[in-house]
Every structure is written in C-alpha cells, then in structure tokens.
Amino acid sequence: MFPPANDPPRAHSHPAVSYLDSERTVWSWLTTHDHKRIGVMFLGLLVFMLFLGGVFALALRVELLTPGRTIMSHEAYNRAFTLHGVIMVWLFLIPSIPSSFGNFLLPLMVGAKDVAFPRLNLLSLYLFVLGAVMVVWALVQGGADTGWTFYTPFSTSTPSEVLPVLLGVFVVGFSTILTGLNFIATVHTMRAPDVTWMKMPLFVWGIYGTSIIQVLATPVLGMVLLLVAFERVAGVGLFDPARGGDPLLYQHLFWFYSHPAVYIMVLPGMGVVSELVCACSRKNALSYRMIVWSTLGIAFVGFFTWGHHMFVSGQSTFGVGVFSVLSMLVAIFTAIKVFAWVGTLYRGSIAITAPLAYVLGFIFFIVFGGLTGVAVAVASLDQHWHDTYFVVAHFHFIMVGASLMAFLAALHYWFPKMFGRRYPEGLGVGVAMLIVFGFIATFVPQFLLGNMGMPRRYAEYPERFQSLHVASTAGASLLGFGFLAILIYLVWSLRHGAVASANPWASRGYEWMTQSPPPPHNFHEVPRHPDGPHQYDVPGVPHVS
Amino acid sequence: MSLEPASPPVVPQASHFGSDAAREQAAHVGMWVFLATEVLLFAALFTAYAVYRVDYPETFRAAREHMKVGIGTANTYLLVTSSICVAFAVWSVRQERTGLATFLLLCAVVLGLGFLTLKGVEYAAHVREGALPGRWYALEEFPRPGASLYFTLYFVMTGVHALHVLVGVGVLSVLTVQTAWGKYSGRYHTPLELGGMYWHLVDVIWLFVWPLLYLV
Ligand code: HEM
Ligand SMILES: [Cu+2]
Numbered sequence: 001m002f003p004p005a006n007d008p009p010r011a012h013s014h015p016a017v018s019y020l021d022s023e024r025t026v027w028s029w030l031t032t033h034d035h036k037r038i039g040v041m042f043l044g045l046l047v048f049m050l051f052l053g054g055v056f057a058l059a060l061r062v063e064l065l066t067p068g069r070t071i072m073s074h075e076a077y078n079r080a081f082t083l084h085g086v087i088m089v090w091l092f093l094i095p096s097i098p099s100s101f102g103n104f105l106l107p108l109m110v111g112a113k114d115v116a117f118p119r120l121n122l123l124s125l126y127l128f129v130l131g132a133v134m135v136v137w138a139l140v141q142g143g144a145d146t147g148w149t150f151y152t153p154f155s156t157s158t159p160s161e162v163l164p165v166l167l168g169v170f171v172v173g174f175s176t177i178l179t180g181l182n183f184i185a186t187v188h189t190m191r192a193p194d195v196t197w198m199k200m201p202l203f204v205w206g207i208y209g210t211s212i213i214q215v216l217a218t219p220v221l222g223m224v225l226l227l228v229a230f231e232r233v234a235g236v237g238l239f240d241p242a243r244g245g246d247p248l249l250y251q252h253l254f255w256f257y258s259h260p261a262v263y264i265m266v267l268p269g270m271g272v273v274s275e276l277v278c279a280c281s282r283k284n285a286l287s288y289r290m291i292v293w294s295t296l297g298i299a300f301v302g303f304f305t306w307g308h309h310m311f312v313s314g315q316s317t318f319g320v321g322v323f324s325v326l327s328m329l330v331a332i333f334t335a336i337k338v339f340a341w342v343g344t345l346y347r348g349s350i351a352i353t354a355p356l357a358y359v360l361g362f363i364f365f366i367v368f369g370g371l372t373g374v375a376v377a378v379a380s381l382d383q384h385w386h387d388t389y390f391v392v393a394h395f396h397f398i399m400v401g402a403s404l405m406a407f408l409a410a411l412h413y414w415f416p417k418m419f420g421r422r423y424p425e426g427l428g429v430g431v432a433m434l435i436v437f438g439f440i441a442t443f444v445p446q447f448l449l450g451n452m453g454m455p456r457r458y459a460e461y462p463e464r465f466q467s468l469h470v471a472s473t474a475g476a477s478l479l480g481f482g483f484l485a486i487l488i489y490l491v492w493s494l495r496h497g498a499v500a501s502a503n504p505w506a507s508r509g510y511e512w513m514t515q516s517p518p519p520p521h522n523f524h525e526v527p528r529h530p531d532g533p534h535q536y537d538v539p540g541v542p543h544v545s
Numbered sequence: 546m547s548l549e550p551a552s553p554p555v556v557p558q559a560s561h562f563g564s565d566a567a568r569e570q571a572a573h574v575g576m577w578v579f580l581a582t583e584v585l586l587f588a589a590l591f592t593a594y595a596v597y598r599v600d601y602p603e604t605f606r607a608a609r610e611h612m613k614v615g616i617g618t619a620n621t622y623l624l625v626t627s628s629i630c631v632a633f634a635v636w637s638v639r640q641e642r643t644g645l646a647t648f649l650l651l652c653a654v655v656l657g658l659g660f661l662t663l664k665g666v667e668y669a670a671h672v673r674e675g676a677l678p679g680r681w682y683a684l685e686e687f688p689r690p691g692a693s694l695y696f697t698l699y700f701v702m703t704g705v706h707a708l709h710v711l712v713g714v715g716v717l718s719v720l721t722v723q724t725a726w727g728k729y730s731g732r733y734h735t736p737l738e739l740g741g742m743y744w745h746l747v748d749v750i751w752l753f754v755w756p757l758l759y760l761v
Contacts, residue, residue: 116571181578189571219582223589227701236679236697237690238593244690249596253589 018420018517033118034520038125039104040418043411045128046100047487049092052136056084058480061473067463077459078145079160083135085148090169091132093403094261097268098214099128099179101410102207104418106183108511109201111192111529113521116185120178127175134168147457149258152239152250156231166229173218173225176264180214183207194529198292201509201533202278202285205292206271209299213260213267216303221257224250251313255306263302265399266366267295269406270337273362276409277341278534279507280356281348285534286340294333294340301329311382320379327377334370338363354428358409361436365401369394372447387457390450393443401439408435408486415490416504420517421497427489435482441475509533569735576739580746583709587750590702594757597694604691609759611676611684612699616667617759620660621751624710627656628748631717631741634724638734643727646737650721653744657714664707671696702754709747716740 019036029037059080063070072080107115115121138144138161146155146162155162187208191200200208227238228250237243239250278285285291307315307323315323341363350356372394376382385391416422445468450456454465461469503512510533514523531538598605634649675683678697720740723729729737 117575120575177582181575181582184578185571185575188574189567215578215582216585219586220589223586227589227593230697230701231679234679234681234697236693238694238697244601244694246596246600249593253592 016420016515017519018515019520020419020517022520031122033114033122035103035107035115035118035121036418036518036522038121039100039102041125042095042103042128043100043418045132046092046096049087049132050096050483051487053084053087053092054480054483056080056087058476060084061476063459064461064469065473067461067466069460072459074459075145078457079143081457082144082147082165083139086135086144086165086169089148089261089265089399090172091128091135093265093399095128095172095176095179096265096403096407097272097410098183098207098210098264099124099176101203101272101414102183102210102268103179105414105511106186106204106207107190108514108518108522109204109509109533110187110190110195111510111523111527112186112190113523115182116190117182121182124175124178124182127171127178131168131170131172131175134164134171138162138164138168149254150225150228151254152228152231152247153241153245155228156240163229163232166225166232170222170225170229173222176214177218180211180218183211184215187211192527192529194527195510198289199529199532201511202274202288202291203268203271205295206267206269206274209295210264210267210271213264213299213302217257217260217264220253221261224253224257248310248313248315251310252306255309256303259306259309260299260302262395262399263298265403267298269362269403270295270366272406272410272413273341273359274337275509275534276355276359276413277344277348278536279413279505279509280353280359281345281350282536283344283348284532284537286343288532288534290336291340294336297333297336298330301326301333305330305377308377308379308382311379312386324377324379328374331370331374331377334366338367352429353412353425354423354432355409355413357429357432357436358405358412361432361439362402362405362409364436365397365405365439369397369401372397385450387455388450389446389454389456392456393446393450396443396446397439401443405436408432411486411490413505414511415493416500417511417516417518419494419497420500421493421495422500422504423490423493423497427485431482431485431489434478434485438475438478438482442472442479443475445469445472445475508535572735572739576742580742583746583750587702587705587753590698590705591753591757594698594702597691597698601691601694605695608692608695609761611671611674612759613667613670614759616663617755620663621755623656623660623663624748624751627653627660628745630656631744635734635737635741638724638729638737639731641731643724643729646729647721647725650717650724654714654717654721657710657717660710661707661714664703664710699758702758706747706750706754709750713744713747716743 019034029041032038059072060077063072063077063080103115103121107113141161141164143160144155144162144165145158145160150162150166155166187200187204230236231238231240235243237245239245239247241247274285274291305323305327307319308327311320311323341359372390376385376391376394412423412428449465449468449472452465452468454461500516502515504516505512508531510527510529513527513529630649630653634646634653637643637646637649671677675681676696677683678693678700682693682696684692717740720737724737
C-alpha cells in the first residue's frame with residue numbers, strides 16, 4: 001500500500017471550498033456548467049447503466065446453465081440479449097470513460113477552467129438522459145429482439161419495440177458527438193501556456209483520438225438508424241431485398257460507424273493505462289511519442305476495417321482480402337502501445353495497488369483479445385468462427401475485459417481526486433484480483449465453446465456444451481459479486497474513507513497539482529507545468545517504494 | 546497572471562477561460578467540427594443514392610422526369626442569393642454598418658422562407674401524383690422497387706435538408722433581431738459569423754442534392 005504521500009495535508013493548503021460543496025442545492029447540480037459536476041453526474045448514470053446491463057447479463061448466463069429452458073422463453077432470451085447489448089454498448093461503454101473521467105479530468109489536465117463550451121456540455125448530459133430513458137422505456141414496453149446491431153431486414157419487420165430503441169440510440173449518439181466536439185475544441189484552444197502538444201498528458205491524447213472518431217463516425221450511424229426507423233414507419237424497403245433494397249448497404253453503413261466505435265470504447269482505456277503505468281511504476285513513459293502516434297494511427301486505420309464484419313455476408317472476394325489485411329494493421333499499433341507499457345513497467349518501482357492490478361488485467365486482456373482479433377480477421381478462419389461464441393469471447397475480452405478494467409482502474413485512481421477520500425486499498429486489490437479471475441473464468445470457456453461450434457444468440461444447445469457453459473456462468477457470478485463489492489466499499493468510502501491529500505499517489509500528472517477535490521474553477525491561479533506530465537526522472541520527485 | 550480578462554469578455558457568459566482570441570478560436574473550431582459532422586450525416590444518404598443509382602440506372606433516370614426542375618432550380622437561386630446576403634451582412638457588421646446588416650439578414654430570412662414555401666408546393670404536387678415512398682407509392686408507370694427507392698431518397702434527402710433550412714431560418718431570425726438591437730459590432734460578431742457558416746453549409750449541401758435529384 002502507498003504510504004501517505006509527502007505533500008502538505010489539506011489544512012495547510014487552500015481553504016477547502018471544493019466543487020462539491022461550493023453550492024449544495026439539487027438545482028445547482030442540475031443547472032451546473034462545471035465540467036467536474038457534469039462528469040460526476042455522468043459517472044453516476046453510467047454506473048447505473050452498467051448495473052442494468054449486468055442484471056441482463058446474469059439473467060442470460062442463468063438461462064444458459066442448462067441445455068433446455070431454464071428461466072425464460074426464447075423470446076425473452078432474445079429480448080434480454082438485445083437489451084444487454086444495447087445498454088452495455090451504447091449506454092455504457094461508448095460514453096463510459098470520455099463522458100465521466102474525460103469530462104472531469106481533461107480541463108484539469110490541460111490547465112483550463114472548464115471545457116470550451118460548458119452549456120453544450122450540460123446539454124450533452126441531458127441528451128444522454130433522454131436517450132437512455134427512451135431505451136429503458138422500450139424495455140418496459142416489452143423490449144426489442146434484434147441484437148445491438150439492428151440488422152435489417154429483421155429489424156424492420158419484427159413486431160417488437162425497435163423504434164424507441166433506434167431513436168434512443170440516435171439521441172445518445174448526439175450526446176457523444178457534442179462531447180467529442182467539446183473536447184476537440186478544448187484541446188485545441190484552451191491549453192495552459194506550458195501545455196504544448198507534446199507535453200499533453202497521455203490520457204488527454206487518448207480522449208482526443210476518441211473524440212475525432214466520435215465526431216467523424218457517429219453522424220453516419222445516426223443517419224442509418226433514422227433510415228431504419230423510417231423504413232419501419234413507411235415500409236420503404238431501402239434495406240429489404242424483397243422490396244428492391246440492399247441489406248448489405250445497411251451493414252456497410254452500420255459497421256462504418258461501429259467498427260470505429262470499438263476503438264471509441266478502447267482508446268480512452270488505453271489513455272488511462274498509459275497514464276497509470278507511469279504513475280504506478282514511477283518512470284517516464286517509454287516513448288511518449290510512440291504512444292501518441294499509435295493513438296492517432298488506431299483512430300485513422302479504424303476507419304478502413306469495417307468490412308471484416310461482413311466476411312461471410314456476400315462481399316466480393318477482393319473486398320474480403322483488402323479488409324482482412326487492413327484489419328491486421330490495427331494490431332500493429334496496439335502492439336506498439338503494449339510494448340511501451342510493458343517497457344515502462346519494466347524495472348519500475350512498483351507497488352501493487354488496485355489501479356495497478358486493473359492495469360495489469362487490462363494489458364493481459366488487450367493482448368489476448370487483440371490476438372484473437374487478428375485470428376478472426378483472417379477471412380478463412382472466420383468462416384469457422386463467425387457468429388459463434390468465439391467471436392463473443394473475442395469482443396468481450398477487449399470490450400469488457402480491457403475497457404471495463406480501464407474504467408475500474410480510472411475509478412480507483414482518480415477517486416481521491418474526485419471525492420477527496422480514499423478507499424480501503426487492501427480490499428481494493430483483493431476485489432481486483434477476484435474480478436480479473438472472474439473474467440478469465442467467464443470468457444475462456446466461451447472461446448472453447450465457439451471453437452466447438454456453439455453459435456451465438458441461441459438459448460438452447462446440445463448436452464455436450466453444458467460443462468463449459470456452467471463454468472462460464474460460475475465466472476460471471478464471481479464478477480457479479482466483485483462489482484457489488486466495489487459499489488459497496490466505494491459508496492462507504494465517500495463518507496468514511498480516509499481524507500485524501502491533494503496528491504495521494506505522489507503523481508506527476510497535472511490534475512494532481514490542485515487540491516482534492518478541486519475548487520469550483522479548478523485552479524486558484526494559472527498552473528505552471530515546467531515538466532512533462534509523466535516525468536519522474538527530475539531531482540526531488542517524491543518516490544513511493 | 547490571473548485568469549480573469551481585464552476587459553469585458555468578447556463572448557458573453559463565457560468567463561471561464563483565457564483571452565478573447567482563444568474564445569473566438571474555440572468557437573470557430575467548434576463550428577468547423579460541427580459542420581464536418583453535418584457533412585458526414587449527409588454522406589450516408591449520398592452513399593445510399595450512389596448504390597441504388599448503380600442498381601437501378603434506368604428507373605432513376607426515368608423517375609427524375611417527375612421532379613419539378615423549375616422549382617428546384619428556383620430554389621437553388623433563392624438559397625445561393627440568401628447565402629450571399631449573409632456573407633455581406635457579416636462584412637457590413639465588421640464595417641460597423643448595422644442598419645445595412647439588418648436589412649441583408651432580413652433578406653436572407655425571407656429568401657429562406659421562400660425556399661421552404663416552394664418546397665412545400667413541390668411536396669404537395671408529389672403527394673397529389675402519388676409519387677411517395679414505400680407503402681404509399683401510387684405511380685403506375687414505374688416498376689415499384691427502384692422508383693420507390695428513388696422517391697424515398699428524394700424525400701429523405703430533401704426532407705433532412707429542409708429541416709436544416711428551417712433551423713437555419715430560425716437562427717438567422719434571432720441573429721437579425723440581435724443585429725437590429727446593436728448587439729454586434731466590428732469588435733464582436735462571432736455568433737453572426739458562426740450562424741453564417743452554418744447557412745453556407747446548408748447552401749452547399751443543396752448544391753449537391755439539387756443536381757443529383759433534378760439534373761443528372
Ligand atoms: C481493439 C479493440 C476491439 C474491440 C473492442 C473489438 C470488438 C469487436 C466486436 C464488438 C465484435 C463483434 C461484433 C458483432 O456483434 O458481431 C468484433 C468482431 C470482430 N473483430 Fe474485433 N474488436 C477489437 C479488435 C479487433 C482487432 C484488432 C481485430 C483484427 C485484427 C478484430 C477483428 C474482428 C473481426 C474480424 C470480427 C468479426 C468476427 C465475426 O463476426 O466473425 N477486432 N470485435
Ligand atoms: Cu471490427
């Protein structure tokens with residue numbers, strides 16, 4: 001565990017008026033323009049979404065305990081996996097790190113008092129709420145059964161409640177566009193004088209890369225969702241082969257967004273990890289520049305790989321080959337990052353803390369998930385694995401394994417900054433280990449299942465798959481317990497945790513240069529940043545080891 | 546150095562950051578990014594148009610005969626003219642000629658309303674003919690799939706565009722009133738400029754929609 005860091009305790013610093021207690025009414029929260037409050041409100045909403053999506057996940061795993069019917073009908077199963085996917089992807093993973101931690105930290109990290117457009121920021125929060133309410137309302141109405149991808153022509157003909165879900169996702173998309181736009185403008189125009197491009201914290205780079213993808217890809221998704229909605233209402237048949245339309249066009253437009261979207265989900269996590277490997281090993285980033293350029297590389301190449309989701313859907317052979325090769329380029333940029341992180345950790349002075357435990361989990365999951373990504377990007381192999389549990393395990397390894405790990409790492413690392421309290425570190429590490437183990441137990445059996453031929457999205461299966469399904473469900477319950485434990489001890493810490501100093505991790509990150517929790521306008525005077533945000537090799541830097 | 550600017554802020558209600566120049570720059574960066582998203586929004590529709598034109602070249606060419614080329618062309622003139630008015634309005638505000646600017650903005654609003662009116666006339670004609678998409682399609686002379694898709698694209702593309710015109714007219718109206726009240730001057734005119742940029746984009750998109758649907 002970290003000893004208390006050697007910076008002055010709070011009593012010696014500024015009179016501690018923080019953004020949390022400067023105004024106390026509910027109204028002041030609902031109308032705030034403060035990026036920190038907006039970030040905290042997003043955090044609360046997103047945790048709730050994670051919980052909701054998680055309940056559906058557990059329900060699915062319980063259904064799969066036995067080969068036949070366990071607790072729900074086939075229809076209910078279809079609706080459950082759709083809502084699980086829709087909530088997790090659109091309402092949790094995509095906004096998760098940018099909208100909560102990005103909002104809270106990005107202005108602090110570039111030395112600004114707020115984001116460029118504070119009112120737009122609040123609007124983005126309310127759009128998110130509106131979209132989420134529409135989706136949850138559809139859930140109460142009986143739910144949709146299309147899967148999170150809304151593939152046509154099924155999504156235009158099923159009688160279930162697809163329309164509010166489509167429109168809800170559309171509205172949430174607007175929220176992410178506005179957030180991304182705000183971040184881009186903030187990074188471009190509001191950096192403090194010392195924060196040059198190459199002295200920007202790596203987390204900011206991660207969020208910046210993500211924002212670019214968000215503003216470039218989301219409008220296309222928005223339009224295609226509207227077209228599907230229109231098709232449902234007017235029966236126009238744009239994507240329905242029976243009426244002259246082209247379902248492949250839907251898939252192209254959908255994946256033109258949704259493949260980059262998977263990098264929307266993973267790049268912020270990479271930013272968190274780049275930030276944390278330095279702070280947790282007390283070393284400079286091994287090649288800051290490579291981390292930055294590979295971030296932009298991923299953002300760029302991500303736009304040219306969408307076709308790998310359509311290998312078996314009747315694309316031309318030439319297209320298949322091109323998309324296969326382009327997909328593999330992404331792995332190169334990811335590998336660059338992994339080498340940089342591992343090289344940073346190598347011979348660092350490491351103390352095992354909860355954030356570091358999640359970071360190590362992240363690195364494991366991204367390597368494993370990325371490698372299986374390359375495997376499914378090989379078109380001939382994908383013939384075998386497409387739409388099986390192998391793919392399910394692939395993307396859960398990255399999206400849940402890696403992205404969620406990063407979310408949890410961020411939550412633990414920045415908790416003292418956000419709320420001025422510390423959580424019990426020993427408990428944190430223990431639960432982190434439980435969660436990493438739970439993930440492995442949940443998803444490794446799914447790789448095996450997929451390879452044996454278990455298709456995805458089926459409620460029933462032959463006897464011989466049962467033992468692996470049971471193993472997976474057991475892992476999922478461990479995960480459930482782990483999350484519950486985190487929720488409990490963090491909520492407890494909000495009131496009863498040890499009071500945190502301004503910089504409890506003795507970090508060099510810019511956000512730690514103001515008090516914890518920060519004052520309403522972040523800084524009492526313009527912050528000076530003579531050193532880079534990850535520079536641990538200057539004399540006099542406090543060491544924790 | 547304090548973060549508070551000494552002079553009154555150039556952008557009202559944005560007291561939270563640096564210099565006037567930084568604020569203006571932020572506003573422009575934000576607007577450009579927003580315009581990029583708008584272009585991409587339409588990009589999906591243009592892609593769909595390209596795909597179905599390749600699939601049904603004959604039908605698309607024939608269906609175009611049902612467009613009211615006169616109205617479409619008149620609308621192009623209206624939009625381009627109003628765009629020019631807005632550009633001159635921004636210029637006149639920079640010259641501190643508020644009265645002229647108000648007049649020009651008013652012209653732009655009227656021209657925009659003219660566009661919408663003509664569009665309404667055109668839609669009404671299509672409804673009467675039965676040139677509607679999907680289940681309401683009632684034109685006898687064309688094979689259904691291709692022609693229905695054409696009219697779908699027509700209605701979605703022009704509909705989404707008309708929605709943008711409507712929003713633009715709203716924005717311009719507000720700006721007109723504010724200009725008349727003397728809110729903008731040679732020193733401070735950022736909102737006017739941003740509103741103008743948006744209106745130019747609406748115009749530019751129409752310059753792509755119009756030839757695709759009415760001419761080629
Ligand atoms: C880096 C983060 C990544 C994430 C978050 C991710 C996520 C996903 C998701 C969500 C799916 C399933 C989509 C569906 O529902 O059908 C998927 C499938 C796929 N992924 Fe990834 N992926 C990542 C990396 C990669 C990489 C690096 C590659 C290739 C080198 C790759 C190749 C594929 C392929 C080919 C499929 C389609 C498999 C199939 O459906 O047969 N992925 N991925
Ligand atoms: Cu993909």
